[in-house]
Amino acid sequence: VFDGPPRRATAQGAARAAAAMVRQSLARSRPGPVGGRIALVGAGPGTADLLTLRALRHLQEADVIFYDRLVDPAVLDFARRDAERVFVGKEVGASAWPQPRIDAVIVAAARRGKRVVRLKSGDPSIFGRAAEELAAARAAGIPVEIVPGITAASAAAAALGRPLTERGETGALVLATATRRPGEPAPDLAAQLRPGTTLAIYMGAQAAEATARRLVAADLPGTLEVEIVVAASIAAQSVRRTTLAALAEGRAGPVASPALILVRYPSAAAGRSMDTAEPACRAAVCAV
Amino acid sequence: VFDGPPRRATAQGAARAAAAMVRQSLARSRPGPVGGRIALVGAGPGTADLLTLRALRHLQEADVIFYDRLVDPAVLDFARRDAERVFVGKEVGASAWPQPRIDAVIVAAARRGKRVVRLKSGDPSIFGRAAEELAAARAAGIPVEIVPGITAASAAAAALGRPLTERGETGALVLATATRRPGEPAPDLAAQLRPGTTLAIYMGAQAAEATARRLVAADLPGTLEVEIVVAASIAAQSVRRTTLAALAEGRAGPVASPALILVRYPSAAAGRSMDTAEPACRAAVCAV
Numbered sequence: 001v002f003d004g005p006p007r008r009a010t011a012q013g014a015a016r017a018a019a020a021m022v023r024q025s026l027a028r029s030r031p032g033p034v035g036g037r038i039a040l041v042g043a044g045p046g047t048a049d050l051l052t053l054r055a056l057r058h059l060q061e062a063d064v065i066f067y068d069r070l071v072d073p074a075v076l077d078f079a080r081r082d083a084e085r086v087f088v089g090k091e092v093g094a095s096a097w098p099q100p101r102i103d104a105v106i107v108a109a110a111r112r113g114k115r116v117v118r119l120k121s122g123d124p125s126i127f128g129r130a131a132e133e134l135a136a137a138r139a140a141g142i143p144v145e146i147v148p149g150i151t152a153a154s155a156a157a158a159a160l161g162r163p164l165t166e167r168g169e170t171g172a173l174v175l176a177t178a179t180r181r182p183g184e185p186a187p188d189l190a191a192q193l194r195p196g197t198t199l200a201i202y203m204g205a206q207a208a209e210a211t212a213r214r215l216v217a218a219d220l221p222g223t224l225e226v227e228i229v230v231a232a233s234i235a236a237q238s239v240r241r242t243t244l245a246a247l248a249e250g251r252a253g254p255v256a257s258p259a260l261i262l263v264r265y266p267s268a269a270a271g272r273s274m275d276t277a278e279p280a281c282r283a284a285v286c287a288v
Numbered sequence: 289v290f291d292g293p294p295r296r297a298t299a300q301g302a303a304r305a306a307a308a309m310v311r312q313s314l315a316r317s318r319p320g321p322v323g324g325r326i327a328l329v330g331a332g333p334g335t336a337d338l339l340t341l342r343a344l345r346h347l348q349e350a351d352v353i354f355y356d357r358l359v360d361p362a363v364l365d366f367a368r369r370d371a372e373r374v375f376v377g378k379e380v381g382a383s384a385w386p387q388p389r390i391d392a393v394i395v396a397a398a399r400r401g402k403r404v405v406r407l408k409s410g411d412p413s414i415f416g417r418a419a420e421e422l423a424a425a426r427a428a429g430i431p432v433e434i435v436p437g438i439t440a441a442s443a444a445a446a447a448l449g450r451p452l453t454e455r456g457e458t459g460a461l462v463l464a465t466a467t468r469r470p471g472e473p474a475p476d477l478a479a480q481l482r483p484g485t486t487l488a489i490y491m492g493a494q495a496a497e498a499t500a501r502r503l504v505a506a507d508l509p510g511t512l513e514v515e516i517v518v519a520a521s522i523a524a525q526s527v528r529r530t531t532l533a534a535l536a537e538g539r540a541g542p543v544a545s546p547a548l549i550l551v552r553y554p555s556a557a558a559g560r561s562m563d564t565a566e567p568a569c570r571a572a573v574c575a576v
Contacts, residue, residue, distance in 0.1 A: 042442075044340070050436060053344070054337040123438075125445035126461060131454045146446040148338060150411075154330075154436040157413035161434060165463075166419045171475045173414060175453075176460040187459045187484065194479060 036110040038137045040124040041117050042149015043067070046234040048074035050150045058147055059083075062117040064109050066102065070121035070258060072234060079117075099129055103136035110142045123151040127177055127202050151175070153200040156229035156260040159239055169266035170198045178207040178261070190218030196267035205230070205257035212248035215263070220244060227262040228255055324398040326425045328412040329405050330437015331355070334522035336362035338438045346435055347371075350405035352397050354390065358409035358546060360522060367405075387417055391424035398430045411439040415465055415490050439463070441488040444517035444548040447527055457554035458486045466495035466549070478506030484555035493518070493545035500536035503551070508532060515550040516543055 039058045044050035051059075059065065059078045067076060069089030076085055086105070088097045102118075109116045124130040124146050137144035153175055157164050164173045174192045178201045193199045193215065201211060208228070216222055222245025230238045242252040244263060255261070327346045332338035339347075347353065347366045355364060357377030364373055376385045376393070390406075397404045412418040412434050425432035441463055445452050452461045462480045466489045481487045481503065489499060496516070504510055510533025518526045530540040532551060543549075 049342040049345070050340050052332070052338050052340055052438060056341070057337070123442045123445075125442055125451040125453070127453050128451060129455060130451040134449060134451075144449070146449060146451070148438045148442040148446045150340060150436045150438065151442065154411045154413055154439065157411075158434040158436045161422060161432070163413040163416060163418040163422075163434070165413070165415050167417060172462055172464040172480055174460055174462050174480070188482065191482060192460055192462070192480065192485075194476065196475065197480075 035115065036113045037143040037145075038106055038110050038116045038118060038133070039145050039147050040128070040130050040133055041119050041147040042123045042125075042128075042151075043071045043075050043119050043121050044150040045122060045152050045155030045232045046070065046072045048072060048078065050155065050233055051075060051078070052148065052150075055147050055149065058117050059119070061115050063114040065117045065119055066106055066109075067119040068121050071119055075119070099132050103132055106133060107136050107140045107142060110137065111140065120149070121152075123149040126151045126175060152202060152232055152258070152260045153262075155232035156200070156227070156262060159229050159232045159237055160227055160262075162227075164198050164200065164262070166266075170196055170264060171267070172197045174199045175202065176200070177202045178204040178211045190215055190220060193220060193263060193265050195265055197265050199263040199265070201261040201263070203258070204261040205255045205259035208247060208252075208255040208259065208261055209250055211261075212244050215244055216248045220265070222248070225264045226252070227264075228252070228259055229262070230256045230259045232260060323403065324401045325431040325433075326394055326398050326404045326406060326421070327433050327435050328416070328418050328421055329407050329435040330411045330413075330416075330439075331359045331363050331407050331409050332438040333410060333440050333443030333520045334358065334360045336360060336366065338443065338521055339363060339366070340436065340438075343435050343437065346405050347407070349403050351402040353405045353407050354394055354397075355407040356409050359407055363407070387420050391420055394421060395424050395428045395430060398425065399428065408437070409440075411437040414439045414463060440490060440520055440546075440548045441550075443520035444488070444515070444550060447517050447520045447525055448515055448550075450515075452486050452488065452550070454554075458484055458552060459555070460485045462487045463490065464488070465490045466492040466499045478503050478508060481508060481512075481551060481553050483553055485553050487551040487553070489549040489551070491546070492549040493543045493547035496535060496540075496543040496547065496549055497538055499549070500532050503532055504536045508553070510536070513552045514540070515552075516540070516547055517550070518544045518547045520548060 041055045041058050043055070056078055060080060062079060062083050064084040064086065065076065065079055066086045066088045079085065088102050106116050106118050118133060120128045122128065125148065130146060134144055153164055165171060174197055176187045176189055176192060176199065189199060189211065204211065222243060224244040226242045226244055226247050228240045228242070240252065246252045329343045329346050344366055348368060350367060350371050352372040352374065353364065353367055354374045354376045367373065376390050394404050394406050406421060408416045410416065413436065418434060422432055441452055453459060462485055464475045464477055464480060464487065477487060477499065492499065510531060512532040514530045514532055514535050516528045516530065528540065534540045
């Protein structure tokens with residue numbers, strides 16, 4: 001059976017060693033035994049009932065599941081009793097597994113013929129580091145697929161009972177992160193948050209206040225509506241409404257993690273109304 | 289039983305009449321009988337196995353289901369045999385039901401004590417006209433909720449086997465529509481498509497070429513990679529890769545509907561690589 005790598009301490013340079021291990025193992029590029037394959041599965045925002053049926057099937061077929069910090073235990077309960085569960089996320093106060101190490105262990109398991117599920121919170125395609133894992137699997141000749149999940153912004157909208165786009169007010173939805181990693185260009189949130197736009201900030205808890213300050217400094221109106229959704233979909237879920245100015249000035253209170261922060265900048269031509277006349281119907285089927 | 293409104297032809301002004309009907313019925317604001325409620329349920333991109341477990345439960349509990357054009361028959365098969373199914377979408381060559389009429393019929397059904405599912409393709413919160421239906425339900429005192437669905441962009445990423453954000457290349461994802469409705473401000477796609485951004489254009493089939501021309505006219509590089517995903521997740525699914533210039537010049541061929549169009553503008557500081565060293569690990573748990 002696949003036991004996962006041992007969790008013992010080493011000196012610095014572990015990340016580099018892991019990267020080298022991936023390079024070496026990928027260089028061999030033997031195809032895996034029959035049946036070995038990898039699915040990058042979206043676990044959704046947390047609650048188990050927002051899994052898709054396809055994700056459920058993959059969980060039930062998996063021999064080994066590598067899962068993230070934000071995945072709810074109830075999601076893992078859908079796996080077979082004999083499936084191996086390997087935590088590859090971030091412990092409180094500790095760093096995450098380096099990505100190259102995750103790439104290496106999922107490829108190694110698939111090479112041994114395992115049906116591997118790499119279970120990621122939300123949707124693997126949105127801020128999920130899927131590109132690296134896809135590349136590693138393909139370099140090793142292992143079949144790999146993405147199984148979509150409900151992304152945090154959709155879950156936040158459900159928590160709020162309010163959609164992310166509203167006709168006549170917001171015609172574009174921008175998903176971005178508040179933080180950047182070393183070597184990454186900083187996302188220019190102020191440039192993206194234009195009239196007619198809803199900005200959804202992922203992983204926004206820690207940098208919430210600083211992000212709001214940057215937006216206000218970039219001359220965005222302090223009156224913009226801000227919604228903070230913490231732990232969307234799970235028992236700890238909470239929702240708060242404030243303004244950009246209040247958040248920037250620290251008057252909105254601390255923001256717990258995980259949080260999705262929505263900033264809404266309705267179009268200048270706003271005026272959504274139940275009374276707005278629809279374009280005239282030109283066909284029988286739309287008649288009353 | 290609730291039979292839905294008759295589908296007979298009338299003169300122009302039907303839309304206005306429907307709007308008036310909603311206003312009148314909402315003005316009464318009686319709470320519905322016990323049990324009457326509305327769920328705006330995301331049907332996902334098409335295929336039934338991308339439904340969430342929560343959506344499945346709502347389908348199985350529903351007394352009446354009002355569904356859209358893009359909802360796959362296999363999704364409706366999850367409903368109870370005795371549940372009523374009412375098509376409120378757009379027929380080929382005909383206009384859609386006016387939104388106020390949909391608002392009116394779902395509220396009317398819930399008032400009669402029905403458990404109503406308003407089944408929308410994708411995620412109700414993203415370009416799903418959910419705001420109007422939520423407002424109508426609330427004005428009538430009827431409990432209403434949003435049940436998230438897999439949005440088209442996520443399904444397109446799964447179809448491509450490629451995520452929507454890629455580390456070091458694209459740190460923001462913009463969801464927008466190519467077309468605007470009467471009275472709507474036109475989305476400024478060129479302003480949203482900045483370096484480091486992936487632009488996902490919903491309902492983009494008909495306006496694909498015109499949209500690409502506008503982006504090129506706004507000085508966006510013609511070399512930008514474009515991916516066209518038609519009918520993501522269902523049997524008719526097809527994927528095409530081209531460039532912004534080729535699409536603008538009509539060299540990418542016709543685009544069938546429904547299509548999601550991705551335009552990727554990687555960051556100038558791009559340089560994603562499997563070799564990129566991770567930040568050094570500072571804790572035992574991330575050691576190799």
